[in-house]
Amino acid sequence: MSQITLRPASQAMDLERLGAGFSSSLSFMRTLVRHMVQDQWAISYSQFELDQDGYGHAVFDIKMPHSQLSLVVFSQYLAPEERNDRVIAEKWDLTMTLVEGEVDDLWLERLAKNVPLQEAGRIDARSLCLSRGNRSARIFDSLLAQLRKGQQPDAKKLAEVGYLYRTTAVYGSGKFGACDWDKIARHHPDLARPFAAEMLVCYLLRQFSLDQLHHMVHQPDYPKAVDLNINLQRYLGIGNSTGLGMAPYLINHPLLMSQWIGQRELAYAEILAEPVEQDKVEKLCIVLAQAMQHVREVSTFDKWQSDNNTRLLADAENLSDWLASDAGEVNDWRMLHDWALQHYSLESQELLVSLLFELYPGIVNAKEDQLAINESLSYDPTQSAQNLADSIQESYDWVFDYDFSQADEKQTFWYYSQEKIEPRLGKAGVDDGVEVQMFLGIAKAVQACHDDLLVVMEQSDDVSVAEFLLQKPVHLGIVNRIATMAQTQYGEIRANLLHKDVLPMHLLRCKLAFFGVSKFDPKSALWVRNTMFQGAPVVSDLSLEFNDDWYFPVAPILGSEQQTNV
Numbered sequence: 001m002s003q004i005t006l007r008p009a010s011q012a013m014d015l016e017r018l019g020a021g022f023s024s025s026l027s028f029m030r031t032l033v034r035h036m037v038q039d040q041w042a043i044s045y046s047q048f049e050l051d052q053d054g055y056g057h058a059v060f061d062i063k064m065p066h067s068q069l070s071l072v073v074f075s076q077y078l079a080p081e082e083r084n085d086r087v088i089a090e091k092w093d094l095t096m097t098l099v100e101g102e103v104d105d106l107w108l109e110r111l112a113k114n115v116p117l118q119e120a121g122r123i124d125a126r127s128l129c130l131s132r133g134n135r136s137a138r139i140f141d142s143l144l145a146q147l148r149k150g151q152q153p154d155a156k157k158l159a160e161v162g163y164l165y166r167t168t169a170v171y172g173s174g175k176f177g178a179c180d181w182d183k184i185a186r187h188h189p190d191l192a193r194p195f196a197a198e199m200l201v202c203y204l205l206r207q208f209s210l211d212q213l214h215h216m217v218h219q220p221d222y223p224k225a226v227d228l229n230i231n232l233q234r235y236l237g238i239g240n241s242t243g244l245g246m247a248p249y250l251i252n253h254p255l256l257m258s259q260w261i262g263q264r265e266l267a268y269a270e271i272l273a274e275p276v277e278q279d280k281v282e283k284l285c286i287v288l289a290q291a292m293q294h295v296r297e298v299s300t301f302d303k304w305q306s307d308n309n310t311r312l313l314a315d316a317e318n319l320s321d322w323l324a325s326d327a328g329e330v331n332d333w334r335m336l337h338d339w340a341l342q343h344y345s346l347e348s349q350e351l352l353v354s355l356l357f358e359l360y361p362g363i364v365n366a367k368e369d370q371l372a373i374n375e376s377l378s379y380d381p382t383q384s385a386q387n388l389a390d391s392i393q394e395s396y397d398w399v400f401d402y403d404f405s406q407a408d409e410k411q412t413f414w415y416y417s418q419e420k421i422e423p424r425l426g427k428a429g430v431d432d433g434v435e436v437q438m439f440l441g442i443a444k445a446v447q448a449c450h451d452d453l454l455v456v457m458e459q460s461d462d463v464s465v466a467e468f469l470l471q472k473p474v475h476l477g478i479v480n481r482i483a484t485m486a487q488t489q490y491g492e493i494r495a496n497l498l499h500k501d502v503l504p505m506h507l508l509r510c511k512l513a514f515f516g517v518s519k520f521d522p523k524s525a526l527w528v529r530n531t532m533f534q535g536a537p538v539v540s541d542l543s544l545e546f547n548d549d550w551y552f553p554v555a556p557i558l559g560s561e562q563q564t565n566v
Helices: 028-038 105-120 137-148 155-159 181-187 196-217 230-235 254-272 278-296 303-329 333-343 346-357 361-365 385-395 397-401 442-459 465-471 473-485 504-515
Strands: 042-050 056-063 068-075 094-100 127-135 163-172 237-242 412-417 422-427 518-522 528-532
Touching: 028 196, 028 504, 042 196, 056 105, 056 196, 068 105, 068 196, 094 105, 094 196, 105 127, 127 196, 137 163, 137 196, 155 230, 163 196, 163 528, 196 237, 196 528, 237 504, 254 333, 254 346, 254 361, 254 473, 278 303, 278 346, 303 333, 303 346, 303 518, 333 346, 385 397, 385 442, 385 465, 385 473, 397 442, 442 465, 442 473, 465 473, 504 518, 504 528
Parallel strands: 163 237
Antiparallel strands: 042 056, 056 068, 068 094, 094 127, 127 163, 237 528, 412 422, 518 528
């Protein structure tokens, strides 16, 4: 093994690079499924009370090595005109909550009165998550009709959407009365990884969508009805719409961000230092081919994303051709990395990271339990102001690339809309709300703190941080952040989020890639559709031999012999 060299923060934390990321074997969905299989989780229904139209309730019983949970799902009729994926919606096809232990009749009755109301209802600390989802009426209804006739759908048509339901929100970590992260980590160690509980809800929502479909298919009036082909069941995922609500998270949790990026970068550095073996090159050719087909199947009308996909495929074709003709010349992964850095797009470079992860599960999987961290930003009041100024110069040197005397650098502001119940973007001088903007302008705040530090230090050459803050208390928050984050390598996204042309899409995709989503389809600069758990094992697969090979899912090819009940 050669020397391990981490990518510098100036490269890894570049906003556009973060916005070019893909899911990987370190993503939270992949990690969850691995643990479900390895730890032999037992998942079944304790109740499945649906009428012939699929309305009613169901309760999943989830037995894990260290605890037992239930997912309670309520299905109700939703008129087409009431279907709305926005967070401000008031009715949904499905609502659900993940709770501790078994659910008795009294508790079920209380949940039935509150969970369908979502934010307007009441849950308590026995709930880990609260969620809801809407049916993809176009796909669900057509698929239902075909299966009732005994016909399997066209896999290519199914691939255009890729899911039966889409979730519009999954709330956890103390929201709306649910238990907080500390309780999950202490009492439910099987879920003590970032967003594991939320990912479990989405996984079981996907399973329920299939089971509800089959329940509606196999009604007495349809004697020819068949189940959906098992390969198509695995191919269907859960849709997701993600907007600005997710964007501030990465800024508000810099220590967690540092942990996620740091473990990913450490895994990548260790892989680049590994000696190249022929079987690894052959595996790279296989995963590259699958990734290329996956990208070809992405459906998007967004020109920016479409152009990125076109460039990505061109780069991937180039790499594939080279590997096919000169695979024997690959003797150093870092040389391949350097070549991509010089000749390929950002998306192509980050795709290579995810592909190389598939070759070394021993290296990557060892990092999955290092992704959670207790967050606390603090400073030493006895530290000298000079040391704080030095920390800014060393760790935050990038903030001085921006001239905040220029209007363009501070035209965008972020605020929380009370009317829409979600973060929004405003333009200074055009929109109201700049006086209540969210604290996301880290570069501007660090610069302002540094400027005041210099003024105070000119007045006294032996001033402490505490004395500085007594004079300039407005900087308390950013001082906490600087003092803490200066001790980390990653965590601060190197961008000015107040610039007039800032693209929140990069923040959304960065976080979604860590979740493990696929098929990014931007609907504007502010929100994106994507797919979760596509290609993942279904519940009945969890007890079977498991290869953890559902990366970059592609539509299955069904032969004529498979057009029967499975």
